[in-house]
Amino acid sequence: MDELPPPLTQNINVPISYSLPSPPHDLMQTQIASDIDWVSLLSAAVGLENGSTKHKGRVGRTKKTIPPRIAFHTKSPDDILDDGFRWRKYGQKAVKNSIHPRSYYRCTHHTCYVKKQIQRHSKDASIVVTTYEGIHNHPCEQLMESLSPLLRQLQFLSSF
């Protein structure tokens, strides 16, 4: 499986819960432990979403397929969570029933079309709701950067 979820790194904020949007119902929220198995978690989310019907609203101007979606609730003073990937902001909108605007980000990798939305919780401003849409089709740059010295060492040792 080369489609990995946003990996946990040492400086990443640990989500306190995640939500699986499952239309037509509202978000289904589950508390998670800090040592969560991210691969199986996101795999479950992908499986759940693939079988679902279309969700409310326009998915995109050109894209017709519905990508998998998963939302993380993170208690953090920072809006932008460092998940190891590079993101470019392409929009911000004020949303109804919330004083906090919603920010829209796209993965900057040219072949990757993953998007994420970031919004502060309407009732608890200390909670950041990050919604990922789609799965990255490339490795995490930051993770590969931190692993490359280790990989080089392993290659060196394996030559003996």
Next chain:
DNA sequence: CGGCTTTGACCAGCGC
């Protein structure tokens, strides 16, 4: 100069 953010305009879905 390239990459990024900001921000107003635009578009499409939905409910009435």
Next chain:
DNA sequence: GCGCTGGTCAAAGCCG
């Protein structure tokens, strides 16, 4: 059909 709302576009400006 119309208005509201959420999502996206794209020009302008900022920054390293």
